[in-house]
Amino acid sequence: MIEKQPLGLAEELDALANAPATHRGPQCSVGAFLEAADQDVAASLRAALDTDRVTAKAIADTLSRYGDPVTAYTVARHRRRGQSNGCRCER
Ligand SMILES: [Zn+2]
Numbered sequence: 390m391i392e393k394q395p396l397g398l399a400e401e402l403d404a405l406a407n408a409p410a411t412h413r414g415p416q417c418s419v420g421a422f423l424e425a426a427d428q429d430v431a432a433s434l435r436a437a438l439d440t441d442r443v444t445a446k447a448i449a450d451t452l453s454r455y456g457d458p459v460t461a462y463t464v465a466r467h468r469r470r471g472q473s474n475g476c477r478c479e480r
Pocket residue numbers: 416417418419420466467470476477478
C-alpha cells in the first residue's frame with residue numbers, strides 16, 4: 390500500500406517552520422503607532438485596547454483623527470496579536 394502524498398508538502402512546511410525571523414514582523418499599523426507614540430499616549434492606547442467595551446471602531450476612528458487612517462479590522466486584529474488570526478506584533 391502506497392499512500393499518495395503531495396510531493397514537496399513536507400519540505401514546504403519545513404521551510405515555513407525554519408524560515409528566519411521574518412515571520413515576527415512587520416508590525417501592523419497599530420503596533421507601529423504604539424512604537425512611535427509618546428509613552429503616555431501608548432499607555433492610554435494599550436489600556437483602550439485591553440478594555441473590551443471599547444470597540445475596535447472607536448479606537449480606529451480616534452487613531453485615524455491623529456494620524457494615518459487605521460481600520461477597525463486592523464485594531465481587532467491587533468487585539469488578537471499572537472493568535473493565528475491576529476497580527477504579528479509581539480504580545
Ligand atoms: Zn499589531
